[in-house]
Amino acid sequence: MGDAVDPAAWIEVRLSDFDAPELHSATGRADRDRLARLVARRRLDCVAVRGRNGRVIVHDRVIASCRLNGRRVGDLLRAAGGREGGN
Numbered sequence: 001m002g003d004a005v006d007p008a009a010w011i012e013v014r015l016s017d018f019d020a021p022e023l024h025s026a027t028g029r030a031d032r033d034r035l036a037r038l039v040a041r042r043r044l045d046c047v048a049v050r051g052r053n054g055r056v057i058v059h060d061r062v063i064a065s066c067r068l069n070g071r072r073v074g075d076l077l078r079a080a081g082g083r084e085g086g087n
Contacts, residue, residue: 014061016049018074019084031082038076044068 020035021028046066048056056063066073078084 012061013046013064013066014058015074016063016065017072018077021085034080034082035077038080039068042068
């Protein structure tokens with residue numbers, strides 16, 4: 001997202017360490033809200049990484065390893081009850 005207030009300037013990220021359910025899945029919106037509660041208005045440190053297909057950008061999103069206060073966001077999601085299950 002960066003420091004910009006305007007969502008048009010944000011960068012969409014696909015987490016490299018958490019296979020999130022799709023938004024249209026049965027739990028998709030609840031999972032999105034869980035992520036928002038964990039990281040909203042907090043500074044994340046993210047580094048772009050190559051995904052399984054060797055690319056850094058997939059579906060118009062940057063694949064990144066993100067940390068909040070040194071802890072991996074995927075680990076935080078799992079600890080908060082997040083279940084993996086992407087496509």
